[in-house]
Amino acid sequence: MSATRPTTGAPLPRLVATDLDGTLVRSDGAVSEYTATVLRRLDELDVPVIFVTGRPLRWTEVVFEHVGSHGLAIVSNGALVWDVAAGLARAERAMAPAETLAVADRLRAACPGTAYATETVAGFGMEPGFMRHVDDDEIPRAPLAELATQPLLKLLALHPELDPDEFLARADRAVGDTVTVTRSSTTALLEISAAGVTKASTLAQVAADLGVAAEEVIAFGDMPNDLPMLTWAGTSYAMADAHPQVTACAGNVAPGHDEDGVARVLAGVFGL
Structure with a gap:
């Protein structure tokens, strides 16, 4: 090489x-x-x-x-x-709200303890259990059902205990056929996009x-x-x-x- x-x-x-x-x-x-x-x-x-x-x-x-x-x-x-x-x-190339919530439910069932955050063109939102953030006081915190009311560019899934690669493997088995799941962090943080994206x-x-x-x-x-x-x-x-x-x-x-x-x-x- x-x-x-x-x-x-x-x-x-x-x-x-x-x-x-x-x-x-x-x-x-x-x-x-x-x-x-x-x-x-x-x-x-x-x-x-x-x-x-x-x-x-x-x-x-x-x-x-x-x-x-x-x-x-x-x-x-x-x-x-x-x-x-x-x-x-x-x-x-966004995910519809209903699709987002269905995927989140399947992943949370496969990996209890998973917390979510949402990305849109307008900004970022987090569930209460998601990691603290540098701009924490300015970021909306609410259950996913309240955050995912518009198409999402990306759904972020965080697990507090799983190895990052193990979390990715479990997510692929649970939801990978309906969306695209990947990761770029050294922590157990997954990035979920619409299928084919x-x-x-x-x-x-x-x-x-x-x-x-x-x-x-x-x-x-x-x-x-x-x-x-x-x-x-x-x-x-x-x-x-x-x-x-x-x-x-x-x-x-x-x-x-x-x-x-x-x-x-x-x-x-x-x-x-």
């Missing part, structure tokens, strides 16, 4: 897709000046860089200055495509709109929610400290996120 251009003489990628946390963004939450410079160079070369993240919109906006003139971001694991320049949603399925739609094929995409990620995207893209990189499943799936390994791994690979691939 390599952290440089995968195949000598191969055509250059026409689109870059990168996860944020644990991938493009450093541990301190910043995008380094080196990485920002590489992204600007790619924008000058007319190569779109699309942020493809599990983050909700409100946590992605802080890095929008780095998406360049193309200005697209895929957030909430593919449930929302955001046009940064226009400041509006280009596509939403993944980073890959939404990225494929965006790429098609841009006239870009899967084999022309280079993608970077580090956690299980990146697996569909890394499998779909023609060239894929796991970060050096990625989840073992991601490392096994990706075709290549990049330096870690605190070493500007994404930018260093891209600089090598594009000869920057």
Whole structure:
């Protein structure tokens, strides 16, 4: 496996897709000046860089200055495509309230003690049993039935005791046939989207709109929610400290996120 251009003489990628946390963004939450410079160079070369993240919109906006003139971001694991320049949603792939509540009931029956939170374009809500949050006093707390009265971009499920991978496995058995269940946290926190909604399925739609094929995409990620995207893209990189499943799936390994791994690979691939 390599952290440089995968195949000598191969055509250059026409689109870059990168996860944020644990991938493009450093541990301190910043995008380094080196990485920002590489992204600007790619924008000058007319190569779109699309942020493809599990983050909700409100946590992605802080890095929008780095998406360049193309200005697209895929957030909430593919449930929302955001046009940064226009400041509006280009596509939403949400779960209906009845579907959300049915899935939550099945998962809570399979994993007693599960608590939920909800993500919409408008914001975030939590059940009383959900983890405390940095903006706790400003976030609505109520039973899920009161929070899920409109279509959700993402349902978050938290278990206080289960191992994260075990929680994911149980959830897949309980509800995985009706929705998409994944995770990106080191805690037992699951991210649930409508059936068929993944980073890959939404990225494929965006790429098609841009006239870009899967084999022309280079993608970077580090956690299980990146697996569909890394499998779909023609060239894929796991970060050096990625989840073992991601490392096994990706075709290549990049330096870690605190070493500007994404930018260093891209600089090598594009000869920057």
